[in-house]
Structure formats: C-alpha cells, structure tokens
Amino acid sequence: MEDTVTQKIILEKDEESLSLLGRFDEHLNLVEKYFDVRLIPEGHELILEGEKEEVQKLFFLLQELVAVIRKGHYITANDVEYALRLTREGRVEEVRNIFTDVVLVSGRGKQIKPKTKGQKKYLEAMRKNDIVISIGPAGTGKTYLALAKAIDDLRNKLVQRIILTRPAVEAGEHLGFLPGDFQEKVDPYLRPIYDGLYELLGVETYQKYKEKGIIEVAPLAYMRGRTLDDSFVILDEAQNATPEQMKMFLTRLGFESKAVITGDITQVDLPKGRFSGLVQAPDVLGGIEGIAIFYLSEEDVVRHPLVQKIIEAYETYKNERNP
Numbered sequence: 001m002e003d004t005v006t007q008k009i010i011l012e013k014d015e016e017s018l019s020l021l022g023r024f025d026e027h028l029n030l031v032e033k034y035f036d037v038r039l040i041p042e043g044h045e046l047i048l049e050g051e052k053e054e055v056q057k058l059f060f061l062l063q064e065l066v067a068v069i070r071k072g073h074y075i076t077a078n079d080v081e082y083a084l085r086l087t088r089e090g091r092v093e094e095v096r097n098i099f100t101d102v103v104l105v106s107g108r109g110k111q112i113k114p115k116t117k118g119q120k121k122y123l124e125a126m127r128k129n130d131i132v133i134s135i136g137p138a139g140t141g142k143t144y145l146a147l148a149k150a151i152d153d154l155r156n157k158l159v160q161r162i163i164l165t166r167p168a169v170e171a172g173e174h175l176g177f178l179p180g181d182f183q184e185k186v187d188p189y190l191r192p193i194y195d196g197l198y199e200l201l202g203v204e205t206y207q208k209y210k211e212k213g214i215i216e217v218a219p220l221a222y223m224r225g226r227t228l229d230d231s232f233v234i235l236d237e238a239q240n241a242t243p244e245q246m247k248m249f250l251t252r253l254g255f256e257s258k259a260v261i262t263g264d265i266t267q268v269d270l271p272k273g274r275f276s277g278l279v280q281a282p283d284v285l286g287g288i289e290g291i292a293i294f295y296l297s298e299e300d301v302v303r304h305p306l307v308q309k310i311i312e313a314y315e316t317y318k319n320e321r322n323p
Contacts, residue, residue: 007059009046009066017044019069020062027080031058034084061087064095071100073111078302082116091117104148104155107202112148118300119145125292126260131250133238133261133281136296139307142262143236147196149260150232154214159257160230161214164193165249167240168219190217193236220245229254238263238278240270246277 011017021027021041028039035058037050046062048055061083068075083095098120104112114120119141125132126149134142150162168190194217197206209215220241235241235249238261246261253259263278270276282293298311 003052004050005052005055007048007055009048009059009062011044011046011066013044016066016069017041017046019075020046020065022077022080026077030077030081030084034088057087057092061092061095064092068096068099073100073102073113075099079115086117103145104152104200106200107205108199112145112200114145115141115302116300118296119302122294122296123149125294126258129290129292130257131253131259131261131285131291133278133285133291133293134296135263135265135278135282135294136300137264137266137298137311139301139311140296141300141302142296143192143234144196146234146260146262147193147200150234151200153232153258159232161216161232162209163223163228163231163233164190164197164215164217164236165220165223165234166190166193166236167238167245168221190219193217193234220249223249223252226252227254228252228257231257233257233259235259235261236263238281239265239268239276241277242270242274243277243280246281 035054037048037054037058040047048059086092086094094117098114102111102113114123122134136142153159154162265279268276285291301307
C-alpha cells in the first residue's frame, strides 16, 4: 500500500519495554483492538507499520506513555486501554496529565492516581473545595480516591484526623438480633472502608492511627451532635442517607475541615417511602461556592472491563423500559 509508513519508538531500558509492552506483550494485544497497525518489537526498539494516519496517532500515544513511564509511573493494562480509547476520540493529549498525578504512595509503595479524565477532575474538585459531592456508579473510584486524598492531607498536616462514615441502612430492626455490641453489629456495613484503609495504609499503620483516634470509622448515627474540626470527613454510600441525615452530616463540618460525600443514586436501599438525601442534595446545594457536585460515569469505571459494559447494558434497558 502506498500509504504504508513506519515509525520507531526507542526504549532505553528493559524495564521500559516491559512496562510499555506489558507482560507477555499484553499491552500490544490491546493495541490491536483499537488500531490497524503492525507492531514489531526488536530489542529496545518498537517499530510501527501501517497506514499513515493510524501510525501517527499510535506513535504519538506511545510517546506519551513512554514519557509517563520515564517519570517513574507504572502503567497497567487498564491504563493502556483507557489511553487507547482517548486516542481514538482525539484526546491523546490528556494521557500524560492524567497518569502522572500521584495522590499518594501507599504503604506498599503503590502509586495511587486518577485512572480517567473524570477521576482527574474529581481529584481537582477535592483540592479546590471544602465540600465535594461525588455521584457515580460502582467502580469509579469515588471512595478510594477520597480515602487517598484524606490520607495525603493527613500526612501533609492539612487535617488532624480522618473520619469515615456510612449509613447502616440494612441494620435497622435486624441489628438487635446480631451478636456483639453496636460497633460489632455495624462493622460489616463498614467493611469496604476498612478494606480501602488496609490497602492504602497497611493494617499496622491503620491500627496505630485508630488507637490514637487519628482515624475513626463509624456509622452515620454517631455523627449527630458533634462538631468536626480539623478533619477530613467522608460519607460513603450516601444514597442511603435521608435528607434529614444529609443535613445533619453536612452541618457537622467545623473549622479547617473538608467533607466528601460519595454514592450511587441508582442503588438506593432505603425503605419504601423514604427519600434519598443524595438525590436531593444537588438541587438544594447547587451553586453554593465551596461546594462541588461532581458526576462520574461508566466511562470512569476502573474495574474489570465487563463492569463498564454491564452498567451500560442496565442503563440501556432502563431507558428502553422508561422512555
């Protein structure tokens, strides 16, 4: 073909080749889903061969990824696939900006950073506002990024403590039948928060912070009557808070504090006849300076690739049934 061209990416180290190409060339296989370009690894060189426009787009993307790698950032298969989608949409210039914004380095040395453009904007919203309401489906990193930002603020002495809370909606009348004291009864509802803290801090560091009162994990009912100064407060699963509970929580915020409210308004578990405070909050609070209301979508899902397709399928089904 007379439009066929070649380009060459130079990789300086074996580590760069492994990070760019993936184990067992996993990332190369992803490229084939999005670009009709032949990729030929030769030592520390990667040759691109194909139609001129396709090669140029992919060449620019791979250069961006190499620049990310050379800044010391590890890229995953999910990162590569998202970058390929951005490139197909003509947004390749966003790649470096997203993947190099490290929020936190976890106790195990893992870099915690936004994985999508939506997550990047969500992180920026948390940096700029004292209250952020984040609404979106499961797997979009709403709580995880908020936890990472809270720990980063704690380490940088911007806050003195972290408070994490959830409504224990399903506990209700069944709580009395469970063994143990109240904390033991609600712990299962707080388990996802513990899991995030263990991953970001390590179990020992978390336990140390908990014993010193630096990190507190409690059901939403425990927030009533308190004033939370010098704190980073996260309300998770906020779709299961009533409007009264939402107002109670928001009015707990004290001086030098920040709050992040996260939830999925398609997953309300409140009893029939009870309204979600998260559904109401954007109407009540929209336009107030210092409060950001942020929406993440299925495009920001960073779990298994099928999760995004499942969310899209349910949305399509719902729209077809309720035109």
